[in-house]
Amino acid sequence: MKKIFLLLITALCFTSMAYGQAEGTVSVAGKQYPYIIDSCGDTLIVATLDDVSISSMREFKSREDYLRYRRYRNYAAKVYPYAVEAVKIFREVEYATQTMKERQRKKYIKTLHKDLKEQFTDPLKKLTKTQGMILIKMIERELDTPVYFLIKDLRNGLTATYWSTMGSLFGHDLKEGYHEGQDPILDAVLQDMDISYDLPDVQGGK
Numbered sequence: 001m002k003k004i005f006l007l008l009i010t011a012l013c014f015t016s017m018a019y020g021q022a023e024g025t026v027s028v029a030g031k032q033y034p035y036i037i038d039s040c041g042d043t044l045i046v047a048t049l050d051d052v053s054i055s056s057m058r059e060f061k062s063r064e065d066y067l068r069y070r071r072y073r074n075y076a077a078k079v080y081p082y083a084v085e086a087v088k089i090f091r092e093v094e095y096a097t098q099t100m101k102e103r104q105r106k107k108y109i110k111t112l113h114k115d116l117k118e119q120f121t122d123p124l125k126k127l128t129k130t131q132g133m134i135l136i137k138m139i140e141r142e143l144d145t146p147v148y149f150l151i152k153d154l155r156n157g158l159t160a161t162y163w164s165t166m167g168s169l170f171g172h173d174l175k176e177g178y179h180e181g182q183d184p185i186l187d188a189v190l191q192d193m194d195i196s197y198d199l200p201d202v203q204g205g206k
Contacts, residue, residue: 146177
């Protein structure tokens with residue numbers, strides 16, 4: 001229902017744009033957005049919305065599958081913030097260190113190590129084994145890499161602490177990785193969880 005409502009608002013916005021003219025820009029949370037005055041005299045901010053996915057009602061082979069789906073959905077919602085942050089950290093560290101020499105890289109990671117440990121260790125310890133499994137699969141699906149190889153690549157600092165904590169807490173086979181089709185119920189849940197992270201457009205010199 002929320003997604004349909006969002007699409008409706010979007011459609012109304014573009015309909016209004018057809019009867020309005022661009023007037024200038026306005027600052028919102030430090031960012032500049034163009035705005036228009038519609039036919040009713042109202043000011044409308046024009047902004048690009050994130051992609052929205054709409055899917056039909058899911059069908060399950062049994063009530064047991066349905067209940068497991070609901071349970072996984074609840075668990076995925078709980079670990080979602082950690083998955084988003086994990087991907088963000090990995091992408092930023094990967095980008096920031098790609099041109100560094102080994103000594104610089106180690107120094108950079110070491111300065112962030114303590115903060116990461118304080119931020120994540122206690123919350124992760126409170127997750128159940130199944131919640132931890134979903135968190136790891138969510139991250140592996142996005143990065144398309146088994147956690148083991150992430151640890152191997154960044155084992156001496158920041159990101160390694162995050163991955164190692166998850167693996168040891170939940171008994172997950174860090175070399176296994178995520179394989180679509182292995183658990184259709186889990187696949188259905190993860191398909192609805194967007195944890196992608198795009199780096200700021202610094203590559204273009206902006």
